[in-house]
Amino acid sequence: MKVSIVGATGYGGAELIRIINNHSHLTLASVHSSSKTGQAISNEYPHFMHEVDDILLEINPEQMAKTSDLVFLATPNGISKGLTPFFKDLNIKIIDLSGDLRIKDRDEYQKWYKKEAADEEVIGRAVYGLSEWNKENILQADMIANPGCFPTATLLGLAPLIQNFSAIEDIIIDAKTGVSGAGRSLSAASHFSEVNENLKIYKVLEHQHTPEIEQQIKAWNQHTPNISFSAHLVPMTRGIMATMYVKVDRGTSFQEIWDLFKSAYEDKPFVRLHPPGSFPSTKHVYGSNYCDIGVAYDDRTNRITIVSVIDNLMKGAAGQAVQNANLMFGFNETDGLQYLPLFP
Ligand SMILES: NC(=O)C1=CN([C@@H]2O[C@H](COP(=O)(O)OP(=O)(O)OC[C@H]3O[C@@H](n4cnc5c(N)ncnc54)[C@H](OP(=O)(O)O)[C@@H]3O)[C@@H](O)[C@H]2O)C=CC1
Numbered sequence: 001m002k003v004s005i006v007g008a009t010g011y012g013g014a015e016l017i018r019i020i021n022n023h024s025h026l027t028l029a030s031v032h033s034s035s036k037t038g039q040a041i042s043n044e045y046p047h048f049m050h051e052v053d054d055i056l057l058e059i060n061p062e063q064m065a066k067t068s069d070l071v072f073l074a075t076p077n078g079i080s081k082g083l084t085p086f087f088k089d090l091n092i093k094i095i096d097l098s099g100d101l102r103i104k105d106r107d108e109y110q111k112w113y114k115k116e117a118a119d120e121e122v123i124g125r126a127v128y129g130l131s132e133w134n135k136e137n138i139l140q141a142d143m144i145a146n147p148g149c150f151p152t153a154t155l156l157g158l159a160p161l162i163q164n165f166s167a168i169e170d171i172i173i174d175a176k177t178g179v180s181g182a183g184r185s186l187s188a189a190s191h192f193s194e195v196n197e198n199l200k201i202y203k204v205l206e207h208q209h210t211p212e213i214e215q216q217i218k219a220w221n222q223h224t225p226n227i228s229f230s231a232h233l234v235p236m237t238r239g240i241m242a243t244m245y246v247k248v249d250r251g252t253s254f255q256e257i258w259d260l261f262k263s264a265y266e267d268k269p270f271v272r273l274h275p276p277g278s279f280p281s282t283k284h285v286y287g288s289n290y291c292d293i294g295v296a297y298d299d300r301t302n303r304i305t306i307v308s309v310i311d312n313l314m315k316g317a318a319g320q321a322v323q324n325a326n327l328m329f330g331f332n333e334t335d336g337l338q339y340l341p342l343f344p
């Protein structure tokens with residue numbers, strides 16, 4: 001299968017190139033840019049030198065549909081909602097890495113993203129690509145809204161509880177991310193001297209991933225309460241850790257919780273449970289498509305602590321996007337993604 005990438009000069013696009021270069025069924029047909037056409041992608045990213053030297057092309061949906069079966073849109077929020085209508089009647093599947101097509105309620109999107117939402121029809125067509133939990137719909141889809149990085153870590157950690165435990169009182173999500181989550185473009189917030197030796201909370205009560213997480217947990221169980229979510233910037237390049245505290249309104253036991261997680265994830269190749277009493281760190285998944293999870297239960301407070309880690313550029317973006325492409329085209333779910341994490 002041939003694929004093209006819009007936004008190839010960004011971190012998500014570059015990670016897609018790295019994976020596709022190693023994939024047995026996906027081949028890179030073309031890379032596209034809105035600002036650097038005519039340059040080689042290896043000029044932008046010298047680590048691709050002699051392996052991927054494709055020239056960046058302009059974004060021409062009709063031309064792309066002639067040479068590709070699938071296009072990845074690795075563009076900032078607000079761009080793909082304008083691009084997707086041009087692909088509408090063309091024979092090409094779409095995986096959008098941005099937040100544009102994830103939120104079904106247009107008013108909610110506008111409230112949290114502070115941008116005009118995509119057309120109703122496009123949003124209706126897009127299938128939410130949380131690979132582990134929406135497989136049946138992804139298999140049939142021709143357009144995927146790839147989940148956000150924090151929602152991926154959070155939802156994989158919460159799923160076994162929300163889906164099976166009806167009595168949940170309260171959910172607090174305390175999340176941390178590395179700086180590559182902000183993309184490649186320059187900003188004061190990701191400046192070395194403002195990130196190094198610093199720990200910063202941001203977008204307090206305003207984070208755009210809040211409605212995405214709530215949309216999915218309420219789809220699993222409509223009685224689930226709203227979440228308290230906070231994001232922190234940590235001086236590291238890659239990685240997300242979501243530490244979640246879930247209060248239940250009846251006594252349970254570690255064994256009951258553990259059994260739910262074990263049965264939820266025993267057949268899911270990219271979700272690994274840490275043995276009781278041990279917890280993952282971001283380096284356990286660095287550069288890989290794994291989501292590692294650790295769980296504990298405090299019988300003094302009736303709170304369950306879940307720690308979920310991913311690499312934001314892999315399972316949080318490009319890795320999950322390729323996992324979804326594998327499902328859409330009927331390949332093995334793990335094709336091209338069987339990297340062991342880079343350690344140390
Ligand atoms: N970084 C991460 O960890 C994650 C990112 N995402 C999402 O994935 C998407 C890509 O993120 P990321 O790669 O980090 O972002 P970057 O900022 O690194 O890259 C985005 C790319 O989009 C291109 N672009 C900018 N404006 C336009 C435009 N008007 N039309 C077409 N292309 C444009 C730019 O390339 P050029 O100028 O060459 O066109 C740029 O390189 C975003 O929506 C992000 O929210 C999702 C999960 C995790």
Ligand SMILES: CC(=O)N[C@@H](CCC(=O)OP(=O)(O)O)C(=O)O
Nearest residue numbers: 097098099148149177179181182
């Ligand atoms: C460090 C940092 O700024 N991270 C970004 C990650 C957003 C992202 O990539 O997700 P979307 O596709 O939903 O925008 C943030 O927290 O907003």
